[in-house]
Amino acid sequence: MRRGLPFVNKPLHDPSGEFAIVLYDPTIDGKPDDKPEIQATEVEQEKPKLDIPLMHKSLAEILGIKKQVEGERPKVPVVIDPRLAKVLRPHQVEGVRFLYRCTTGLVDEKAKGCIMADEMGLGKTLQCIALMWTLLKQSPEAGKSTIQKCVIACPASLVKNWANELVKWLGEGAINAFAIDGKASKEELTMQLRQWAIASGRAVARPVLIVSYESLRLNIDELKDVKIGLMLCDEGHRLKNAESETYMALTGLNVERRVILSGTPIQNDLTEYYSLLDFANPTYLGTKADFRKKFELPILRGRDAAGSDNDKAKGEAATAELGSLVKKFIIRRTNDILSKYLPVKYEHVVFCNLAPFQIDLYNHFIQSPDIKSLLRGKGSQPLKAIGILKKLCNHPDLLDLEKDLPGSEKYWPDDYVPREARGRDRDVKSWHSGKFAVLERMLARIRQDTNDKIVLISNYTQTLDVFEKLCRARSYGCLRLDGTMNVNKRQKLVDKFNDPNGEEFVFLLSSKAGGCGINLIGANRLVLFDPDWNPAADQQALARVWRDGQKKDCFVYRFMGTGTIEEKIFQRQSHKQALSSAVVDSAEDVERHFTLDSLRELFQFKPDTTSDTHDTFRCKRCKPDGTQSIKAPAMLYGDTSSWNHLVNNGDAGPLGKIQDLLLRQEASENAVSAVFQYISH
Numbered sequence: 263m264r265r266g267l268p269f270v271n272k273p274l275h276d277p278s279g280e281f282a283i284v285l286y287d288p289t290i291d292g293k294p295d296d297k298p299e300i301q302a303t304e305v306e307q308e309k310p311k312l313d314i315p316l317m318h319k320s321l322a323e324i325l326g327i328k329k330q331v332e333g334e335r336p337k338v339p340v341v342i343d344p345r346l347a348k349v350l351r352p353h354q355v356e357g358v359r360f361l362y363r364c365t366t367g368l369v370d371e372k373a374k375g376c377i378m379a380d381e382m383g384l385g386k387t388l389q390c391i392a393l394m395w396t397l398l399k400q401s402p403e404a405g406k407s408t409i410q411k412c413v414i415a416c417p418a419s420l421v422k423n424w425a426n427e428l429v430k431w432l433g434e435g436a437i438n439a440f441a442i443d444g445k446a447s448k449e450e451l452t453m454q455l456r457q458w459a460i461a462s463g464r465a466v467a468r469p470v471l472i473v474s475y476e477s478l479r480l481n482i483d484e485l486k487d488v489k490i491g492l493m494l495c496d497e498g499h500r501l502k503n504a505e506s507e508t509y510m511a512l513t514g515l516n517v518e519r520r521v522i523l524s525g526t527p528i529q530n531d532l533t534e535y536y537s538l539l540d541f542a543n544p545t546y547l548g549t550k551a552d553f554r555k556k557f558e559l560p561i562l563r564g565r566d567a568a569g570s571d572n573d574k575a576k577g578e579a580a581t582a583e584l585g586s587l588v589k590k591f592i593i594r595r596t597n598d599i600l601s602k603y604l605p606v607k608y609e610h611v612v613f614c615n616l617a618p619f620q621i622d623l624y625n626h627f628i629q630s631p632d633i634k635s636l637l638r639g640k641g642s643q644p645l646k647a648i649g650i651l652k653k654l655c656n657h658p659d660l661l662d663l664e665k666d667l668p669g670s671e672k673y674w675p676d677d678y679v680p681r682e683a684r685g686r687d688r689d690v691k692s693w694h695s696g697k698f699a700v701l702e703r704m705l706a707r708i709r710q711d712t713n714d715k716i717v718l719i720s721n722y723t724q725t726l727d728v729f730e731k732l733c734r735a736r737s738y739g740c741l742r743l744d745g746t747m748n749v750n751k752r753q754k755l756v757d758k759f760n761d762p763n764g765e766e767f768v769f770l771l772s773s774k775a776g777g778c779g780i781n782l783i784g785a786n787r788l789v790l791f792d793p794d795w796n797p798a799a800d801q802q803a804l805a806r807v808w809r810d811g812q813k814k815d816c817f818v819y820r821f822m823g824t825g826t827i828e829e830k831i832f833q834r835q836s837h838k839q840a841l842s843s844a845v846v847d848s849a850e851d852v853e854r855h856f857t858l859d860s861l862r863e864l865f866q867f868k869p870d871t872t873s874d875t876h877d878t879f880r881c882k883r884c885k886p887d888g889t890q891s892i893k894a895p896a897m898l899y900g901d902t903s904s905w906n907h908l909v910n911n912g913d914a915g916p917l918g919k920i921q922d923l924l925l926r927q928e929a930s931e932n933a934v935s936a937v938f939q940y941i942s943h
């Protein structure tokens with residue numbers, strides 16, 4: 263407070279204003295011991311700057327005036343900045359309130375951390391920015407902030423993205439962020455970090471440090487002694503391993519409040535729960551040994567089929583207690599709540615028969631001596647074999663048949679051209695792949711009958727090559743984004759595609775391009791050409807289109823080769839999603855997760871089914887001929903057994919009546935064997 267001015271005890275933003283969202287209401291939340299972290303900081307918003315008050319402050323402290331005055335001041339409401347309040351959707355308001363209550367100890371005084379685990383597309387970033395901005399500017403003490411400094415830790419690829427988001431939501435110049443973008447030399451960076459570390463009070467010119475996990479770890483010594491009011495950990499599922507270097511380094515910082523952001527479902531694994539919660543709220547669950555004794559052992563014993571009734575009861579009690587503890591600090595909402603604002607989403611699993619050429623190659627490969635010895639436990643490269651099958655499902659052109667499938671020459675059709683002989687500009691033979699044949703008809707129909715745009719996603723850049731070739735051959739304008747592109751270029755490409763007047767109606771995207779911030783609402787159709795092991799990766803891809811700002815009904819197609827390895831991958835995936843369980847992150851995990859039996863299953867081919875996945879459901883709603891006679895009482899997104907099941911038995915059958923014109927035309931072809939359909943609302 264400036265000397266000479268009467269002290270006005272009022273909140274920063276009017277709690278009765280048009281967009282007012284009150285996070286802290288002294289009449290409800292007020293407690294006698296509510297003390298902000300920083301006693302000597304004043305928020306200088308919209309006030310003339312003075313150089314002298316630093317002296318005054320210490321004088322006031324010496325005289326003991328300050329404390330006395332503080333004790334007498336009534337608390338004021340904490341109100342979300344109206345510029346944010348007017349853009350927050352209702353679920354985001356709820357999310358910010360949750361974050362605020364956790365981080366200010368209103369949920370539990372001893373635990374100021376939490377986990378924001380909303381699904382992609384719900385605005386985790388915005389919610390966290392709203393929290394951070396509020397804590398930096400306000401507290402229940404009029405004119406004081408709750409925190410002085412905030413660290414945003416994220417993967418290196420997102421540092422710039424976070425800086426952009428701050429400008430996007432708060433406006434240019436509202437906050438001066440210190441984003442470590444890797445441009446400074448090591449010495450410069452060390453200097454800058456030291457300056458950042460020692461700054462305090464009004465000398466904190468850059469209250470927000472945005473830094474990659476790697477840089478943070480490498481420079482941890484410079485930051486050890488800084489008091490950090492809030493740390494946001496983006497893509498925080500990487501903190502699930504308490505033994506990792508990142509985890510250990512980060513826990514060495516002096517942080518009062520930690521928020522973990524994670525869009526990945528948390529593995530249904532007790533140690534991971536423990537690691538994440540213990541990171542967010544150190545010591546709250548006790549030591550690892552305490553946790554093991556109190557929760558892990560009784561829960562595991564209770565789950566054991568051989569356990570006594572007493573064990574089971576104890577296990578259930580421990581699960582319930584852990585559940586209620588966990589619930590206090592985790593918020594997770596699914597995309598379903600978006601349905602209130604978004605147009606309808608029709609999502610389909612499209613089972614496509616392999617083309618005759620693919621079937622020959624598929625059988626040839628799984629019966630080859632290499633695979634036979636692999637399945638006897640003698641071979642050592644299941645991942646390579648899996649890769650070959652997955653590529654074959656997409657298109658034989660992804661493989662070098664002579665090398666990858668030796669001896670397959672006898673199956674080559676007359677029009678097959680081996681890889682070396684293929685010139686750059688040759689046409690794509692879409693009839694060599696069931697999925698490509700369907701895709702080609704879809705693109706033709708979109709072009710002819712609609713002004714829709716479509717996103718095509720694959721795990722393999724080689725598939726994108728074939729997509730590109732197909733588009734070129736048919737003169738379809740297309741844009742392509744894969745992992746090698748820098749952030750600026752990406753954004754330009756995305757903007758170009760989303761422009762309603764843009765020429766290009768096809769967008770090719772590598773699922774490995776990493777995802778965040780790629781918003782493709784210019785398109786209302788999306789094909790996921792092959793399944794990923796990791797359900798979260800597929801979910802991320804799907805969220806590109808059906809998200810805030812989308813105006814048209816959306817059509818999503820997940821292609822599966824009928825009876826092939828792709829169905830097996832998909833089945834594992836849905837199983838996991840239903841359990842919200844194990845997430846397979848890397849190649850080693852795939853090998854580690856497969857027993858010999860499951861490998862054998864993976865390499866089986868079911869040429870006669872219309873959908874192996876449907877067969878595994880033993881579905882009671884469908885008749886023996888495959889037509890669905892009963893609708894499921896409720897469609898659950900994570901459980902495709904509850905979706906509509908449509909078998910393809912010609913124009914007069916169910917596929918001939920489906921809402922989507924692209925799939926309807928498949929009823930008179932025989933490439934699509936069956937479709938599962940989900941309708942959002």
Ligand SMILES: [Zn+2]
Nearest residue numbers: 881883884907
């Ligand atoms: Zn069924």
